[in-house]
Amino acid sequence: MGLEMRVLLVLAMAICLPSATYAADGTATFYTPPYVPSSCYGYQNDGVMVAAASDAIWGNRAACGRRYRVTCTGATNQGVPQPCKGTSVVVKIVDYCPPGCRGTIDLSQEAFTVIANPNAGKIKITSSCNGYQNDGVLIAAASAPIFNNKAACGRSYRVTCTGATNQGVPQPCKGTSVVVKIVDLCPSPGCQATLDLSQEAFATIANPDAGKITIEYNQV
Template identity: 65%
Template sequence: MAMRVLIIFLGLLICQSSVASGDKGTATFYTPPYLPSACNGFKEDGVMIAAASEAIWDDKGACGRRYKVRCTGATNQGDANPCRGGSIVVKIVDLCPAAGCQGTIDLSQEAFAMIADPDAGKINIKYIQV
């Protein structure tokens, strides 16, 4: 019985550490209208969405992937911490074009506002595919 509890505990610990670590990047946001999107054309996907930078786009392979995103701080030293705490899960529905993309993930305005003050414009994040 003790061995079974130990195995379950270790499994939970491994799962928790992988979510806590994640990849580091930056997030920006874009404003409506959100259609058409590179992944789904004129299909409505709600507002918990994001556009992927070339770093995670994977030649359209990122379409439909979900990422858990957490704000970790301001991108400029000395700026006040814009983070609101917690994390969100967004669905990739679009490509953030290389020429104009300023972040790893370009969140919808609504998604960004849930984890950070929109006045920041750009934040440091940790993200993981879920």
């Protein structure tokens, strides 16, 4: 079923869209520094936007290196009834949260603080449409108007670059189009575009250095 084609904006942020998206609903806790050594990378320093995976997503180390966008959706305790800050955070899995882990994902203290009041300790989270399903790399996150409380999950859109949004790359378009599947939400207020394409999808239609472009898109 086709939809009327419209000219809008798209922003490429590949790290926000893992090829295997995070569980649709779960909980997050946090742990404190030091973050090395880690189960995945030993003494390699991967910064502070990191997380440890519970058995639900660890997969015998298969989760190592995956990046997940995590969004706070609500409280788990009455002490902090409104913990969420209305933002999301992208974290890299570098460690294992062993049996007894209190959350689906155990965020670094810094990552947890980006999305919620750390006094909450544990929060409800959401991040995707399809749980642990691997939808490949030609995927996208939809802004709230398109996402429509997950109604857009699984829809495919043909996206074509039509022009530039910045003078740094005045002619970003490659003259091609790409079909992407909606697998995630690009949350407000941080989302800067109508569609947030994977890096691979964006690079198919435009110069990635542009970062943000004007597009035409329609449902296919």
